Amino acid sequence: MAIKASSQITIVDIDDVGRLSVYLNSSLPLSSIYDPNKDSYTPSWASTNLKITPVIYFNEKALSPASPGVTVSWKRREGASTEGNLTAGETVSGGILTVNQNKLGAAASGLLSYICYVTYMDPESGVTVNAQSLLSYSLLQNAVELHYISIAGGNVFLYDASGNLTGESQLALTATATNVTVTGWQYKNASGEFVSYPTTSDNASLTSSTLYVKPSHAIFFHDVATIRVTTDDPDVYDIHSIYKVRDGAHSAVGVLTNESHTLYANSAGSVSSYAGAASTLAVYENGKDIVDTFTVTVTPSSGITGTQSADQKTYTITGCTVDTGYVDFTASRSGYASITKRFAVTRVKGGAAGASARTYFIDASTLVLNKNISNVFTPKTVTFSAFYREGTSAARQAYAGRFLIAESADGTAFTTKYTSSADETSKEYTPSSPNIAAVRCTLYASGGTTASLDVQTVAVTRDGATGAAGAGGTSVVVGNESQVIPCSSSGTVLNAMDVTIPFCGYQGISKAACTVAAGALPAGVTVKSNTPASAGTDGSLVLSFAAGSALGAAAAMNGTIDLTFTCNSTTVVKKFTWTKAKAAVNGENAVLFEIISPAGNVIVNSGNNVVLETIMYSGASAVTPTAYVWKKYTSGSWTAVSGQTSSKLTVTPDMVDAIASFSCTGTYGGKTYTAYATVTDKQDNYSVDIISTLGTQVKNGEGSGVLYYRLYQNGKEVDLLKTTAFLTAAPASPASGDFYYHIDKANNKVTLKKYNGSAWVDASGPDLPQAAYHTYRLDKDSLPMDEGEAWKTEKVVYVDGSMIDTKCTFVVEVI
Structure with missing residues (x-):
């Protein structure tokens, strides 16, 4: 009859074969010290190469790595990761490993192991024995x-x-x-x-x-x-x-009649009209325009040209060759702080020649709301009106759009107070509170608040208190508004440190008493001391940054702390900024590159494809290579798979002849990484696996167990075992229909038993294996035993150490 499948297994008695051992000698200590301040290693493997020499013994007899039958190979492992091949700077000659680079510096875990594998064929028994040894090196680091x-x-x-x-x-x-x-x-x-x-x-x-x-x-x-x-x-x-x-100090504020303007141009950039492209500066104090007492200069940005009026207050744009620009108005007067306001200009290019360009703008009924000592505004309201000009026409037309009006308490941060619910040409607005510094109106195109057309800001001035001449204005000066905090590479404070923030208060130009209160502090920061300022001495706030603290989160690189100062019954809030300076990480993230096949790597009877996918991690983060190259191992070399440059490869049956190996090389960070995968095409063939409960080695003839066989067709197991319970005594409390294999050591026999509801009996008929399993034996010299006849004909056979004379090979043929 034809043989469907065959396989074999060899069991060795290691005491009969002999004992192989290997020890490793290192030319340098098992640890190296890295000094990050000098970027140096002690000892340095680059200047004094590390050499690891294997010392090999077989039955207490020394063997040279070059002795006949001896093979030496080396692997490496970083930390607890899987072992891999040697890398650049790690070479083997005569079985001795030489390392000429400081490899510990690139090991993220600071631990690097070299593993030596030795195989030796005993010339007497012809059996190959194996041994391995490992040396681990660790990196110690001086403090930064x-x-x-x-x-x-x-x-x-x-x-x-x-x-x-x-x-x-x-x-x-x-x-x-x-x-x-x-x-x-x-x-x-x-x-x-x-x-x-x-x-x-x-x-x-x-x-x-x-x-x-x-x-x-x-x-x-x-x-x-x-x-x-x-x-x-x-x-x-x-x-x-x-x-x-x-x-x-005077409380003068500057206001422009037009803060921004849009110029419409054709596709070549030629502006069709400069109508309305002008702005006038006003300077208000106590509700009055005093710009005539100032010297006004204008500074247009590159690409903007125009003319300044004779009274210096107005600038009219006559030329624009850039898409964005500005004109800065600066008003100067002795005894006053310099005032600078910016008139922003935007050029919008159109497509091919078409209708005339249209310019939209806001007209405010007043540019200043003055607040008297009773907190009453004059005027009480401001009306914003929307207009547009068509092409080069100087006439303006009312425009129905949407208004968004916002208020600011400091002139910087604005809060929306009104939004048009429908298109309208104007809006009269009453400030919601006297405690504001500015009102800003933004005009949007009709139908919504998406396309902004123009912005106009109305400033708020205030009258001074009536009465006798008082003291000067209140000022608070902070001597340290930011601090860099040295941190470890993980984002925690490197060493405990105190940060001193000096401060003082002024009334006019005379120092005055001043106190400070710190706002919410990040975790790890505490107030060490808080000394108020007086008329004669500066105050100081000392913050302590604790070593090892993450300042709220290790990933946070900066933050602010609100400092509230009180001087002359006036409250001033300033922000103190801290920034982390992270130490560099020794080495770099380990990069893992693998090929996986989520749906399996077997093609069954040419009926399906196998999809190979790649994954890459840099440290703990998933990353994506910038390039992929897929190859197939053919005729002794790797050959590129044409047209396959993505992260996945679909393997079709015609690409696999029983079994095929594929590789993918990914490029990341300027380096290349290669992963491998194997795809099997199982046709209508049978295969059989041999499983030994005794293992593949016995010692001094001891031990016993069974060999059992598992038969596969097209990758699917057939003629299944009834059980894998191999016992010398029947199980307790069985149920009807239970099975177990009874081991009879005295007769070297294994029998399948079945419980019929009242007793254990020998299994029969369809409960027995349907295929025939013939087991043959070969001795230590690979010569047939049992006169070449089948030794056993069962699916499960008994073996023990007494049957192994140095080694014995068991061959099964399934018929």
């Missing part, structure tokens, strides 16, 4: 030295009511650095960007630890200069603010 810098020095220039400088005419700022070097001084320009401090006769070098600041230096904007010192560590810096405090 604290990188820190802080600025100390004055922060106020004082001016009397006539605008004359009093007190200090120069301030010296001193930077105290720890483990960093000053690389420069910067100031924040009008665009809010930090740029290099101007070189002056006082500051010939901008890399020294001292910076001299004068009020004449072109670094002040709205009477405030923000200065930063930088270091050779880009994450370590400090910021210091200097203020110009003026006695009896």
Whole structure:
């Protein structure tokens, strides 16, 4: 009869074969120390190469790695991950492993193991024995030295009511650095960007630890200069603010009649009309326009041209070659803070020639609401009206759109108070509260509040209190408004530190008593001390940042703390900003790249496809390679699969001849990673697996068990076992129809038993295996035993250690 399937298993008596052992000698200690401050390793495997030598013994006899029958191979494992092949910088020669790079630095876990595998064929028995040994190396790390810098020095220039400088005419700022070097001084320009401090006769070098600041230096904007010192560590810096405090400072505000304007152009950028492209500056104090007492200068941005009126107050745009631009109005007067307002210009290009362009704008009935000492506005309301001009026409037409009106208490943050429910040409608006600083109206295109057409802001001025001449205005000056906190790579505070925030209050140009209260503090921050300021001394608030604290969340890189100051019965809120400076992580994230087949990797009888999918992780985060290359192993080499460059590969039956191996190489972070997968095509063939409960090794003839066979057709098991219970005694409390295999050691026999409801009996008929299983034996020299005849003809056969003379091979043929 034809043989459907066959298989074999070899069981070895290891005491008969002999004992193989291997030990590893390391040329360097099992730990290396990394100093992050010097970026050095002790010992350095790069300068003194690590060499690991295997020492091999067979039955206490030394063997050289080059001895006949000896094979030495090496693997590596990082941390608790799976082992893998050696990488660049790890080479083997004569069985000795040499490592010429500091590989521990790239091991995220700080633990790296090298595993030596040795195989040896005993020339007497012909049996191959195996042994392995492992050496683990660990990385120790010195503490990161604290990188820190802080600025100390004055922060106020004082001016009397006539605008004359009093007190200090120069301030010296001193930077105290720890483990960093000053690389420069910067100031924040009008665009809010930090740029290099101007070189002056006082500051010939901008890399020294001292910076001299004068009020004449072109670094002040709205009477405030923000200065930063930088270091050779880009994450370590400090910021210091200097203020110009003026006695009896005037409460003048600037207002533009037109804050923004849209110019419509054809597709080539040619503006069809400049009608309405003008704005006039007004300066209000106590409800009166006093712009005529100021000197007004205008500064158009690049690409904007126009003319300034004879009285300097109005600028009319006559040319625009950019899509966005502006004109800055600056009003100056001795004894007053400089006032700057911006007129924004937008050019909108159209498509091909068509209808005339239309310009939309808001007309406000007043640009200023003045509040008297009784908190009553004059006028009480403001009316916003919408208009448009067609093409080059100077005539304006009423427009029905939607209005969104908002109020602001500080002139910066606005809260919406009114939104049109339907299209309307105008809206009369009454302020909701006297405690506001501005009202802003935005015009939207009809039908909704999506397309913004124009914006107009109405400022709020206030009358001073009536009475005798009082003290000067109240000011609060904070000496430290931001701090960089050195943190570990995981986002926690590296070392405990105290942050001092000096402050003082002024009434006019005279110091006054002032207190501060800290708002909500992030976890790990506490108030160490809080000393009020007096008329003679500055106050200070000291915040303690605890070592190891995440400041609310490890991922949070910055935050603010509200500081509420009280001076002369006036409350002022300022924000203190903290920023984390994270230490770099040693090495880099381990990258895992795998091929998976969610629906299985077997094609059954050419009836289905197999989809191979790739996954990649960098550390604990899923990432996506930038490129994929799929290959198939054919005729001894890897050949690219044409046209397959995505993350998935669909394997069809015609791509697999019984079994096929595929690989995918993914590119990520400038490096390539390769993963492998195997696909099997099971046709109408049979296969049989041999399972040994004794294992594949016995020692000194001890142990017993069974061999049982599992038959498969097209990948599906057929002729199934009734049970896998192999016992020397019947199970207790059986149920009718239960089975077990009875092991008879005395007669070297295994019998299938069935419980009939009252007793255990030998199974028969359809309960027995339907296929015939013939087991043959081969001795240690691979010669047939039992005169070449079948040794057993059952599906389950008994074996024990006494049957193994050095080794025995069992061959099963299924008929």
